[in-house]
Amino acid sequence: MEHYLHYFIHHFGYIGIMIVLMLGIVGVPIPDELLLTYVGYRISTGSMSYPIAFACSFLGAIIGISISYYLGIVLGVPFLQKIGPKIHITEKRVEQTKALFAKLGPSVLFICYFIPGIRHLAAFLAGFNAYSRKKFMLYAYSGAFVWIFTFLTIGNYLGKKWILIKQYMDEYRTFFIIVFILLICLLTFYWYYQQKKK
Numbered sequence: 001m002e003h004y005l006h007y008f009i010h011h012f013g014y015i016g017i018m019i020v021l022m023l024g025i026v027g028v029p030i031p032d033e034l035l036l037t038y039v040g041y042r043i044s045t046g047s048m049s050y051p052i053a054f055a056c057s058f059l060g061a062i063i064g065i066s067i068s069y070y071l072g073i074v075l076g077v078p079f080l081q082k083i084g085p086k087i088h089i090t091e092k093r094v095e096q097t098k099a100l101f102a103k104l105g106p107s108v109l110f111i112c113y114f115i116p117g118i119r120h121l122a123a124f125l126a127g128f129n130a131y132s133r134k135k136f137m138l139y140a141y142s143g144a145f146v147w148i149f150t151f152l153t154i155g156n157y158l159g160k161k162w163i164l165i166k167q168y169m170d171e172y173r174t175f176f177i178i179v180f181i182l183l184i185c186l187l188t189f190y191w192y193y194q195q196k197k198k
Contacts, residue, residue, distance in 0.1 A: 018060035025064025040155020061144040072127025109139035113147035
């Protein structure tokens with residue numbers, strides 16, 4: 001994996017990062033977190049700039065998730081059921097994402113980046129369910145910001161040990177998902193509480 005990432009970054013640079021993240025968010029099976037962590041490692045060696053890498057990554061992520069959102073508006077769930085299996089989006093994943101929306105509402109757009117398989121579907125279902133563009137942008141774009149910052153910083157911090165992120169993600173994925181969901185629930189509860197006070 002390291003060899004392929006090195007080859008890709010060497011040949012396509014920042015624009016390549018943007019394009020790959022865009023495709024990964026839309027649904028192409030790409031290890032986005034590993035890519036971001038590797039870019040963070042390259043930043044730690046001084047061969048890439050953090051601000052430029054962050055900007056290109058952020059652009060790729062928000063373009064990709066916006067495409068998914070508008071595809072949801074235009075094409076709807078029948079298209080997803082038809083094309084989903086071809087890009088490893090199963091009916092089970094669709095049902096899991098619907099369940100998360102039922103529990104957490106638009107907050108799913110924020111946390112979906114941290115849950116592979118869900119992030120490919122969240123924006124599509126938001127579009128299909130006619131979420132307003134402002135609500136979509138608020139949650140989806142802020143989630144992209146935090147997700148990219150997290151993995152670029154982890155890669156930068158770990159340096160040559162960046163590949164360990166894959167091991168940690170495989171071992172503690174369920175724990176991280178639960179923590180993120182609890183965090184979003186707490187933040188949502190706090191926001192509603194503040195609104196009620198006003």
